Structure formats: C-alpha cells, structure tokens
Amino acid sequence: MRTAYSVENVRAAERAAMARLPEGALMQRAAAGLAAACAGLLPRVYGARVVLLVGPGDNGGDALYAGARLARRGAAVTAVPADPGRVHPGGLAALRAAGGRLSAAVPDRADLVVDGLLGIGGQGGLRPAAAALAERIPPGAPVVAVDLPSGVDADTGEVAGAAVRADTTVTFGAYKTGLLVDPGAALAGEVRLVDIGLDPAALGTPAAAALEDADLPTLLPRPGAASDKYSRGVVGVVAGSAQYPGAAVLAVAGALRGGAGAVRYVGPAHEEVLARYPETLVGRGRVQAWVVGPGLGGDRAAEAAQALAEPVPVLVDADGLRGLDPAVLRARTAPTLLTPHAGEAAALLGVPRADVESGRLAAVRELAGRFGAVVLLKGSTTLVCDGRGPVRVNPTGTPWLATAGSGDVLSGLAGSLLAAGLPAADAASAAAYLHGLAAGRAAAGAPLLAQEVAAALPAAWRAVQGS
Template sequence: MLRAHTVEEVRAAEAALMATLPEGALMQRAASGLAYAVVDLLGGAYGRRVVLLVGSGDNGGDALYAGAMLARRGALVEAWLLSATVHEAGLAALRGAGGRVGTPRPGTAFDVVVDGIVGIGGRPGLRDDARDALEVLGGVPVVAVDTPSGVDVDSGAAPDDHVVADLTVTFGTHKACHLLDPASLACGAVELVDIGLDPYLPPASVEALQPEDVAAMLPVPDPEDHKYTRGVVGVRAGSAAYPGAGLLSVAGAACGLAGMVRYDGDESVLALVRAAHPEVVGPGRVQAWVVGSGSDTGAEQALRDALADDVPVVVDADALAFADLARGTDAVLTPHAGELSRMLGVDRDAIEAEPLAHARSAAREYDAVVLLKGRHTVVARPDGRVRVTTTGTPWLATAGAGDVLGGVIGALLATGLDPFDAASAGSWLHGAAATLAAQDGPIVASDVAVALPDLIAGMGR
C-alpha cells in the first residue's frame, strides 16, 4: 500500500527521528537520495550543469547539500539564492565542494534545475522572484525537492503559480499532493527516498492501492464453491433511450469475479444483454445491485427497488439525483465532478480544484462511500479515509467507461467486499484494464470490459 501523510504527521515523525540521530544526519540522508536521483536522471554527474533554486527552508538545505555532493562528482553547480536567509551550513558545503552562487540571468545553459524554493510547510503559490527565475530557466528539466514548490501539499490543490517538475524526489513517505490532482500533475515521476521515518509515522488517511493489495482482495473460488456462493450481482441500468449503458454495466459486472449476473430492466436492453452475454439471467435474489447508468426516467424507482432488498448498492449516473435515498446504507456513489457539483451545490471548478476535500465532504453528507471519478479517482469513506486510484490512461476518458466501472464494483460487492474495498479495488482494476487494452492507443468502453478477465487472471499468477 502506498501511503501519503500530512505535513503535520511528517513534521512530528521527523522530530521524533531527529532526536535519535546526530545533528544534521537526517538532512544528509535526504540530500544523498536527492543527489543520486539527479545523477540517475542526467545519466551521470561529471560536466553536467546544475542550477539550484534555494529558498529559506529545509528544502533549500537539502538542495544545497545535494549540490555539494554533485559538485564533488564533477558537476558544475550554481545556486540561485531566492531568500535573504538560507541554510548556512549547506551553503558552506556547496562552496567548499567547488559550487558557486549566481543570479538569475537569461542565456545560461543548464542540464537540470533543482527546485528547493519552498518546503512542505510553505504557503501555496510562488513569490515574484521565484517565478522570474523559473521563467529564465524555461525548458530545462526540473527536479523538485520533496514536493513541487507552490502546490498545496495536504489538499492537492495547485494555484496558478507553482513549479511543474519532471521528477519529484520525496523523503520518508508520500504526501497527498503526489497522488491527488491537480497537484500530482505538477510532480512528474515521483521517487521515494527512505530516510527512516516509517516507525514514527501514524496510519495514513490517504492511500493508493498497489497490485499486491488488489490481488489480495480479489475473491478466489474454493473447490466447493458454486455460482450462488461466489456472489450474485444484479444490474438495473439502461433504458430504451440509453440501451448501451445497460449493456456496458452488465459487461463490467460479468467480468468473472461474481458467480452470476442478473439483469432486471428494460426489455429492449434485455435483448441486447442476452445476445452479448447469454450467461446473464433474469430477475431474482442478489447480493448487490448496480443501479442508474442510462436509467433515464426510471432511475428513482430502480434505486428504490434495489434499496428495498437491503443489499449493497452501486448508485451511478441518473440514480445519483436520488442519492439521498441511499444515505447511511452500504452504498457506493460514483459521481464525476459535474454530478458531484449538483449533489453538493458546489461549482464544478471548485470540485476539480480540490477533489479530496469535496469527495470527503460528500461521503460525510451522504454517509456513504463516494467515488469521485477523475484522472486520479478519489474514493472516500464517511470517516475521512481515502484511497486514490493511480492506474489508468488518458484513453479511458471515453463514453461508457463509467458504466463498466459500476458493474465491476457491483461484482466485488456481491462477492462480499465492503463498499470501500470494492470501490477502490474496482477502480484500480478498471484503470489497469484500460491500460492493458489501450497499449498506448485508443479504446472504447467495451474494450475495458473485455480486458478485465485477462488482467485478473494475470494478477492471480
């Protein structure tokens, strides 16, 4: 499990660790990891031109010590000091290793910029001098120290003025901004350097599943299992106006995780379902429902009928207009930003600027698991715990993909996973299947459903 901690949690862990170490040892660990990452990025150190953008915080000290290490390996290192106060010992180390202090000026060629402007405790945004320095260095690859300067570390928000890194080297643990959009878009690749914080960190409230986590969650049939004991998922989706939504919801549910899929909906959709999925049967008892995709005017009644069965429910698309009915039940609500905007009465732009805050707010308000779809989907529980999905491909932004996702989550609910696990594992599988299907090219939603069984089988191996 990839875990992300808050600034307060990291600061407390650092203080506890530093009490056990000689003075300056923790910064040396961080600087060493940073220097090695820069060397790896550049393919060597000797003769490379490195510029350090140095602010007043510990990130500036990390950059200066890393610069000293690079200079000792033959790099030409120059520090641009963007604060009247910098880490004096780090600056002395840089000068002692042959590095120098310069000033922002156009026309100077560098191979890499090390962003040590603002630490994790800094306010979002950049001052004019930092913005001007970055403008002079436009086009040069950027390595951010811990987090890109200017982003909001805990919320994942990204003001207009912030560093956009090609690589972010972070220390001890990930931070929320490494996982959450829009800030994660500014991080580039993220490399974690172990500096010994783990024993001092509390459980994280923001996580990202990894393949081994998902594999451990997936149901594996026992020899004595049969179709009913493996879970039965029901789908109430689609309509005469939107038959494809029902078919795609069934396709996601029929990925093989559950023992049986039932379709209970519009007769015109049923004919399509039978033609594409002859194994799908009609109405009957289920262990979970998937409701709402393309349900049109029938969404409210479909949701009421599903909730009457007192089993977990995926509430999607048209049914989200009636999400109040599912308040406090074992439900997974699956809005995109526009749908959540209507559910919360909040502007869509505000939701996209801070998806973490709004997903948590919706989970509290509706007393249910909320899956906020996006490039990095956010799954939130009412108690504030969050998982972020980092699998997927831009090609997944295609009509009907959310219908498939709802079906997959419903299948996992039917097998007995709780709503939080079903939503986060289902979202991970959905993104990974899209990547497998796309192979760096375009896909449609049905391709994702087709790729799921092979993905799941490969995870088992």
C-alpha cells in the same frame, strides 16, 4: 500498499528522529538521496550543468547540500536564490566550498534543474519572486523537485497559484498526500522515496493510501471447489433506457467480469443485453448487490428507490445519483457505494465543478460524510473514501479512459465485487485498480472503446493474481 501522510504527521516523525540523531543528520541524509537521484538522471555528472532554484527553508538547504555533492563530482553547479538575503547558511557554505556558485539569474542552459523553492509547509502557490524563477527554467531541462513540486499543497494536492512542473520528485521519509492526488500528482512526475530514518510508528495513521499489485490477491474473490453461481453472489443491474441501451450492455459486461456468479438485468434493454451476453438473467429476483443508474434516464427513479430499499449493498452511478436524499442513504443498514464523476459530485455538493476538480480530496471526504456512503470519485485521480480510514488513491489508468461508457463498465465491475462479498471500500478500490490496469493494457497508447476495457479485464485479473 503505498501510504502517504499529512504534513503534521511527517513533522512529528521528523522531530522524533532529530531528537535521537546528531544535529543535521536528517538533512544530510536527504541531500545524499537527492544527489544520488540527480546523478542517476544525468548522462554523466562530470561537466554537467546543474541549476538549483533555492528557497529560504530546509528544502533550499537540501538542494544546496545536494548541489555540493554534485559539484565535488565535477558538476558545474549554480544556485539561484529566490531571496538572496535568506539562503540556508550551512548549505550555501558547503556549495561554495565544493566549487559551486551563486547567481542572481537563472542560466539560459542547464542539464538538470533542482526545484528547492518551497517545502511541505508551503501553501497558496509560489510567491512572485519564486514564480519568476520557475518561469525561467530552461526549456527542455529535466526538473527534479525536492520533497514535492513547489506550489503544490502537500496535504491536498491542490495548486492555488503558480507551481513547478517536475519530471521527478524526490521525497523524503514518507510519501505526502499531495503527491498522490491531482492536480499535484500531475506536477510531480515520477516520485522516488528516500529513506531518511523516520520511525513508521511515529508517522501515525496515513491520510491516503494507494493499492499495489500485491494487495489485489487478498481482495479479489476466488471460488472454491464447492462454489456455485449463487454462493459466488448474484449482482442485479438496473441500467439502460431506450435512449441509452449501450449503458446497460456495458454495465452488464463489467459485472460479468467481476467475480460474481451471475448477473441479473432489469430494464428495457434486455434484448440488447441478451444479444451480447446470453449468460445474463433477466427480470427481478434475489440478488446480493444492486448496480443502479448507468443510462437510466429520468423516468425510472422508482426502480432506483426500490433497490435502495432492499437490505443489500447498492452501487449508485450516473442517472441514479440525481436527487439523492442523504437521509435515505444514511438510514440504510447495508452499504452504499456512490461513483460520481466530478460533474456529478459537484451537483451532489451544490458547488461548481471546478471546485471539485481543484479540491478532489476535500470533495470526496465531504460526499462520504454527507451521504454516509463509500464514495468512488472518478477522474484523473480516482479516489475512494469511506469516511473513516485513509482515502484510497487509484494508481492505475490512462487518459484514454476518458471515453463514453467506461464508467458503466466500472460500475458493473464494482457491483459484482460487492455481490461477491467484498466490503464497499475494497470493492471500489479493487474495481478501480483492475479497470485502470485493463484500460492501460487495451489502449497501449492508442484510443480505446469501453467494450475493450471490459474485454481486457480477465488479463488484468490474471496479471495481479500472478497467473
């Protein structure tokens, strides 16, 4: 699992490292890693035109020292300070000694641009002078950000004003939360971690974490020789309506692919469901988890309330989210999993949708705390929060997932994992991971249908299981 940390925790770990290392050692390690990454992105270093956008802080120093290393290898390095009166003195001296130069203007051409304008302490977007430099980055020049793109909030991924869009971000010591969460993640490009010798224990508790393929086998259910369809779990699906029968079909499709032994459907779309999936049980009965809400319409609130009254895990999605009472959810003894998209999250919180989109981390934490539930916030960065541990960030997916019905498949899949016995946060995280992986495989760079995501789930499951 890839873990990310708050600025406060990273700063504490850096202070601990600096106390036991020679002065300047951390910056030199960072500069060496940055220079190596830059060199790897250039067809050749000798003769390459490298432009450094330099702020007054340590990120500017990292960029200058890295530029000095590149200059010693024959690159033509030009540093452009945002504030000529505040440039890291040691870094500037090293660059000049290596043959680099200082300029008041960004050159018209560059083979590589290094963004060292702001560090992890920067907030509120770029100031005018720095923004003016970022606007003059030569078109087509690859951009490497130092630690994180300037203008991105390192703790939240929020972008409050002008910011740099990087092709590659070279981050030091530990991942920062803002590199994993949109909109900041979308500006970071490929993220490369450089080890500068921070003590993992000194970093403390992660603020966020992203699953990796190796984490999935420990989460996904695997039947044993004595398993039967009931011991593997039965998931109930309350979904669909006369207007939206397809939502029921898609939710059942995801549920059938999710590891539970059986799927029980309750709703008016039973003919459509059985025509597509004759394996489905129809009508109420004993279940180990419920999925409530996809395509439900506005006249079946009583069925949603009935599911929430049962002492089993319940996933609530789509129409089931309307008018949810936090007191009802907080009084439940069994886990509740909410799976809103940004618009639904905004309605639950009583804020504009734009506030959720720009502050996804704050929104998912607020929802989890207010409703006493695990929350899976869908979107360009899907987040899972249980209100206690690190927020989980889903790294898989494709923009083609923004298609009708894909959320219904995800709900069925996550509900099935709940019925199979996974804790709500694990069920949500594993479902989002598999769902995104399946979508990427099914799309292969082209538009896809939600039913194709469901059909690709077995291949995604096998891929992460290594079989």
